[in-house]
Amino acid sequence: MTVRNRDVAALFSRYAELLEVQDANPFRVRAYRNAAQTLEGLGADVSRMVADGRDLTELPGIGKDLAAKVREVVETGRLGALDDLDRSLPEHLADLTALPGLGPKRIRALYQALKVGSIDDLERAARERRIRTIEGFGAKTEQKILHAIEQHRDTGRRTLLIDAEHAAAPLLDHLKHSTGVERAVVAGSYRRRRETVGDLDVLVTARTNSDVVERFVAYDDVGEVVSHGTTRSTVILRGGLQVDLRVVPATSYGAALHYFTGSKAHNIAVRRLAQERGLKVNEYGVFRDDRQVAGRTEKSVYATVDLPYIEPELREDRGEIDAAREHRLPKLVRLRDIRGDLHCHSNATDGRHSAEEMALAARERGYDYVAITDHTKNVSVADGMDAERFAAHLDALEELNDRLEGIRVLKSAEVDILGDGTLDLPDRILDRLDLAVCAVHSRFDLPRRKQTERIIRAMDNRHCSVVAHPSGRLLGRRPPYDVDMERLIRAAGERGCALEVNAQPRRLGLTDAHVRQARDEGVGIVVSTDAHAVAQLDYMRFGVDQARRGWLEKANVLNTLSTNALLRALRRG
DNA sequence: GCCGTTTTCGGCCCGACTGTTTTCAGTCG
Numbered sequence: 001m002t003v004r005n006r007d008v009a010a011l012f013s014r015y016a017e018l019l020e021v022q023d024a025n026p027f028r029v030r031a032y033r034n035a036a037q038t039l040e041g042l043g044a045d046v047s048r049m050v051a052d053g054r055d056l057t058e059l060p061g062i063g064k065d066l067a068a069k070v071r072e073v074v075e076t077g078r079l080g081a082l083d084d085l086d087r088s089l090p091e092h093l094a095d096l097t098a099l100p101g102l103g104p105k106r107i108r109a110l111y112q113a114l115k116v117g118s119i120d121d122l123e124r125a126a127r128e129r130r131i132r133t134i135e136g137f138g139a140k141t142e143q144k145i146l147h148a149i150e151q152h153r154d155t156g157r158r159t160l161l162i163d164a165e166h167a168a169a170p171l172l173d174h175l176k177h178s179t180g181v182e183r184a185v186v187a188g189s190y191r192r193r194r195e196t197v198g199d200l201d202v203l204v205t206a207r208t209n210s211d212v213v214e215r216f217v218a219y220d221d222v223g224e225v226v227s228h229g230t231t232r233s234t235v236i237l238r239g240g241l242q243v244d245l246r247v248v249p250a251t252s253y254g255a256a257l258h259y260f261t262g263s264k265a266h267n268i269a270v271r272r273l274a275q276e277r278g279l280k281v282n283e284y285g286v287f288r289d290d291r292q293v294a295g296r297t298e299k300s301v302y303a304t305v306d307l308p309y310i311e312p313e314l315r316e317d318r319g320e321i322d323a324a325r326e327h328r329l330p331k332l333v334r335l336r337d338i339r340g341d342l343h344c345h346s347n348a349t350d351g352r353h354s355a356e357e358m359a360l361a362a363r364e365r366g367y368d369y370v371a372i373t374d375h376t377k378n379v380s381v382a383d384g385m386d387a388e389r390f391a392a393h394l395d396a397l398e399e400l401n402d403r404l405e406g407i408r409v410l411k412s413a414e415v416d417i418l419g420d421g422t423l424d425l426p427d428r429i430l431d432r433l434d435l436a437v438c439a440v441h442s443r444f445d446l447p448r449r450k451q452t453e454r455i456i457r458a459m460d461n462r463h464c465s466v467v468a469h470p471s472g473r474l475l476g477r478r479p480p481y482d483v484d485m486e487r488l489i490r491a492a493g494e495r496g497c498a499l500e501v502n503a504q505p506r507r508l509g510l511t512d513a514h515v516r517q518a519r520d521e522g523v524g525i526v527v528s529t530d531a532h533a534v535a536q537l538d539y540m541r542f543g544v545d546q547a548r549r550g551w552l553e554k555a556n557v558l559n560t561l562s563t564n565a566l567l568r569a570l571r572r573g
Numbered sequence: 574g575c576c577g578t579t580t581t582c583g584g585c586c587c588g589a590c591t592g593t594t595t596t597c598a599g600t601c602g
Contacts, residue, residue: 027585031574063575101591103600138593188602201602227601229590234601244602246589259587264602271586276578282587 002448002484003074005046009036011079012069017094018085020104021111034061037265039070041318043517045486050074060317090117099148101141109134123149151236158196159241160475161542162505165190167221167241168200174219175202175245180210182250187260192312193545195475195508199242201260205250216245252284255295258302259283265317266310273305273321313548318516332548335541337560340369343414343437343468343500343528344537348393349374350382352533355409356400361534363407369563371410371528372397373437373468376424378416390429408563410434414468419443421457423464435465435570437500437528440472444481452484456491465570466526467492469502469509476506485510489518496572498524498558501550503543504536515550524558524569525550 016032038061039046049056056067073079095118096107110116113134114125122145125131131142159167168186175184181204185191188201206212213233217225226234231247248256259267260283267281274281279288285295286304294300299309307324311332314320323329344358345351351358355372362370374393375384385393394411401409415438416424423430423438430436438458446454458464470488473480492499499518502509507530510518518525527543529536547557554560558569 025574028574030585034575061575065574101600105599136592136594136598140592144592199602227590232589232602234590246602260602262602264586268586275586280587284588 002045003047003077005039005042008046008070008073009039011073011082012036012039012066014094015079015082015085017097018082018089020097021089021093021107022085023104023108031061031066034265035066035070037317038062041316041513043486043489043513043520045484046070047074048486060319092118092120095119096122099145099152101144101148106137109136119149119152157476158198160196160505161190161193161545164197164200164241167237167239167243168202171200171202171219171221171243175204175212175216178204178206178210178212178215180207181212182206183253185257187257188262191261192263192315193549195505195512195546199244202243202245203253203256203260204245204247205253205256206247208249210247212247213245246283248283250296251292252295254297254299254301255281255285256283258298261312261315263316266315266320269317269321270301270305270307273307277305279304311548313545314551316549330551330553333544333552333554333557333560335544337554337557338367338527338540338544339562340367340371340408340410340559340566341529341531341537341540342371342410342412342435342466342526342559343373343502344370344531345374345382345414346372348372348396349379349384350532355397356404357534358531358537359400359404359407359409361537363404365537365540367407369408369410369566371412371435371437373412373414375414376416378418378424379414379441384416384424387426387429390425391432394429394432412437414439415464416441417455417458419446419454421454421460423458423461427463430461430463433463434567436463437466437468438464439468439470440481444472444478446481448482448484451481452487455483455488459491459495459497462572464495464497465572466498466500466528468500468528469507469530470499471509471511471514473509474506475508485514486517489514489521489523492518493521493523496524498526498570501525501527501543501546503527503529503539503541503546505539505542508542508546510546510550512546512549515547515552519550519552519556525552525556526558528559 012032013036016029020029038059050071056062056070096102116122116125126142126146131137132139172184183205185203186200187203189197204212216233217228221237222235223238224236233245236242271281279286285292286301294304302309310320310324346355346358359370375382377384377386397409397411411434415436417438417440418424471480500509527547529539531537
């Protein structure tokens, strides 16, 4: 069994939780958390690094001790130190850290006083009114604990970025109508454009007499007010999404925006740089002694630590600080660089609109080209077409192309990759395509090696221009199929095959870390919407966000090219 | 437990809100 980065990260995270409950040195706890984060954000397989005898201490936040522990997990699948802790503490004690309001100190107090070792134990103790008997706990805390358990049981999931957008837009509109409000924006992971967000961090600049916090807690969609201060408040919307509001004066806007955009790790790194320069950075500005020296804009904050502006999508402490210092930050691809969509469905199979409607909608969006990529026979649930139907379909696309002006319809298909890695269309049809977008739609359960080799075999076919949604995941619904993505990326590079960032907000095909790895390996990336209706062409921006999180520049993205340059770039051999 | 352009030891980011122990610890972001 191959140990994946996220397996090691999960063990480290759990170890950190247990250490915390044990009242260990908080910096030691953080070291494990940092290491977990490093591993999760790493494109390369740590198992392979171990097999290749690479020096793991080169990784940020991993020293001699943690390198040995990573090796231990990779080689044995276990972490001995964690097993030891697990033996001395109740199995489910660490689960308690998931409850808001319960930190390590309180969990320890509960365990020592009442032998509470799980959420169920905790609920029982609260109902029997035993929690209020512990020093430092009262009736109100007991109630809050019960409430937190309830909430934890029916939510506790992350929200898709698109759903967060739908919640944020009307809320911002509501806040902007408050007295004295100048600006209202969403910061946090939403602004960093992570694929899912845990909560919404709303930042408002306002004059001192503003009623914005009052308006915030009185917002229609608020289900519960968690906290309510003068400059800060937290609510939970009816749908379960938590929203944190912070209010600062305009002179602090840049510092606050930087602070609340995060990530936490990025902020800590920036503040450390400030410290070295005798400065203090907080959400109100950059200070030398008690005098504010910057903070009205984010750029001014970065300038005090001698860095250029860093785009929010890069702020994950994954090397962006060093890159900024050395003036080698990527010039990130933008939505307006995109000149066409290379993955769209029509009503020839499971799309809602005709190829002509899709093409006209693409033209409206300013594109030069659009690839109509309908399904092949093996994807029967989508009414996939066999060779005969496909031949007629391509005739129709040619006819359409002759008729339309201002947009080039590229003849294409979403060719199913069969279980053995062959393609679901004969060569005589594949030869007629401008490009073939190939993808897996079945046999998600193949073991890792077989799945990997299946897809590489498909890439061996000279017709395969792009591998679409190469991980097969559906956020919150279906985990990625087990595939050696690192090997897949290398294979794509060797064969001149492109990989797709699928812009469907629930797919986003490649993770940001894998996008970045593909870039480092020189693999061409296409960003496509997989639209099944004209409105979904607008999902392109989610794909561009993901590309930006993977450090892609315009030159890394093939569908920023003109039609002819694109077709040249996709031609293989 | 990590890390080093003052350091291989001694640091490790900073402030708001809540409840309770009435002066502050705990938690969170």
